[in-house]
Amino acid sequence: MLASKSLGIDFRQSEKQTLFGFLALYVLLTVIIISVFSFIYFGLQKDLMLQQKKSTLQKYSKELIEELKKLHVNFDKTQIYPRSDKFDSAIFDNEKKLIFSTTQSKLRLDKILYLEDGVIHLVNIPESYYLGARYIIVKIIDDEVWLEQTKKKITVFVVITFLFMLGIGYILLRLFLKPMRDAITLLDEFIKDTTHELNTPVSTIVANIEMIDKSSLDEKLLKKINRIDIGAKTVSNIYQDLTYLTLGNEIISNNEDIHVEQLVLERVEYFTSLALAKKIKISTNIIEKTFLHVDKFKISKLLDNLLSNAIKYNKVGGEIIVNVDKRVFSVEDSGIGIAKDDISKIKERYKRFNKSSGGFGIGLSIVSSIAKEYNLNIDITSKENIGTKVSVSW
Known part of the structure; x- marks a missing residue:
């Protein structure tokens, strides 16, 4: 088994x-x-x-x-x-x-x-x-x-x-x-089977929504399509997290030189619809171009979780700033923040400090495991009701 x-x-x-x-x-x-x-x-x-x-x-x-x-x-x-x-x-x-x-x-x-x-x-x-x-x-x-x-x-x-x-x-x-x-073994098998079954329909929904010419739709239909898009991407993100958790150690890393600023722009665009649902503005600040020799899927997963958390724990009408500088990038939000005593525990898997914002408490655990694999440094600074900034440096 x-x-x-x-x-x-x-x-x-x-x-x-x-x-x-x-x-x-x-x-x-x-x-x-x-x-x-x-x-x-x-x-x-x-x-x-x-x-x-x-x-x-x-x-x-x-x-x-x-x-x-x-x-x-x-x-x-x-x-x-x-x-x-x-x-x-x-x-x-x-x-x-x-x-x-x-x-x-x-x-x-x-x-x-x-x-x-x-x-x-x-x-x-x-x-x-x-x-x-x-x-x-x-x-x-x-x-x-x-x-x-x-x-x-x-x-x-x-x-x-x-x-x-x-x-x-x-x-x-x-x-x-x-x-x-x-x-636990039975639950793991269930998660594996469930994520496997989710792959095809979720991928189909996301792919077909991206193919739709939204400029030709009326406003009413466009809102519905956007809701479907948000829901599909949310499910897709959860599916990818579960896939990584289930098969993380079995996934062979195909390391290559990744231009961080390009990847950041791609992932920000992907999460734009999710951010707009909460009227959150995402802005990028490319100070200096930089690159990483990593697996693209894994570093994308790291970025996705940082952006997802920044949206999930942000305020309605809030702001997210993504900075890219030489050998460092960061995601900063204007959200609910993290208590000082909880920052050291936030990377623990299934650890959640706000029960009202959903999630499984696995995002920063995934970020931490990927960072550990590539010797990346994770620095978290946060103030309650002001916001959180997560910096990744190498």
Whole structure:
């Protein structure tokens, strides 16, 4: 099935933006979920390690209490608090005041078993107050073997889970976008078929109207013919826009040296009847002759859209000035203008800022795409209720 170069291109860009937006949000949520599970797993592993070390610390604590008991009985002879090379210890009284300690670090009594600064602490309460001791703390250095193993497991879990969730998210997004993609493809095919069917009747109407000798017609019939001419040219312009949007990337460019001033005069003459319908005066100002090495159809399409927009968004009885100078031409109107904040967005396809003036919002998008192909510079200056000037330079 052929993919349209009009809606198809826009849809692919929109699809890409949607894809990245969804994946960014999906990745953020995935990271949060993985982080929560990793944190929980880390906590469980830490608690498991502490429980495994608890028996060792309880054994050391029991040894310390036994030594303290002996000291309590023989205090008059020894007067040296028990200590060991296997662990550090500290003794606190009932008011949590330090009696003796083999370490300078700050100790806590609000937890029974805890890990702090790489040291495992166990707080024990003897059955008897030997030498006024109420709290016994024993502590050993954590070898951190569990920590390294936990880090490795969490890293593997994070990588595998992240890649798996990313793949699932991508598949889900593609499935969600499929109905829209199918609808866009169907719409593109419809546009292609419609524009193809419009070609012959529109071309026939325009050609036959141009062959009519209007000087021999009475005024009443001439007005009717002019209305038909305006309607046919309007439809023809829409048809050409749709054709370009549909087949733009498939149209082979036949570049040649185009005299810009001659092309401007031709296109102005073509749009004269459309301008007269709104009592708009079109004047041309050829300052200096210039030429472009481009495809005539494409540059005509660019000019047509500038002139069409200048008529469409102009005031009744307004004016359009087309200037041609060395390496630049411009179309200036006395129309409704564009808000300053909207000028940067005006080249976006289907973007319209005035709903009352018709159109599909594709004119300046076509202008922009043709200008991009030939490295032409588009400059738009506008003031609301005063007018707009679009300059094309190279």
